[in-house]
Amino acid sequence: MTRTDSPKMLAHQIETALHLRVGRHVHDLDVIVRAEGVILRGQASTYYAKQLAQHIADRVSGLPVVANEIAVV
Secondary structure (H helix, E strand, O other): OOOOOHHHHHHHHHHHHHHHHHHEEEEEEEEEEOOEEEEEEEEEOOOOHHHHHHHHHHHHHHHOOEEEEEOOO
């Protein structure tokens, strides 16, 4: 997270990137950005979509994903 990025702005950027890449495969998404990293919550249709969401969040934010609480349903 750069000094100019607010946690809210960064969360929005992550959500937008996830929507574009995994679309309907991840839903009810909640992205929380903290100083120590990103927390993902929601539901995914496959384990692959869950892992892809984590990878995208890591790339977009430059922060580690400290918790991936996306449930595969």
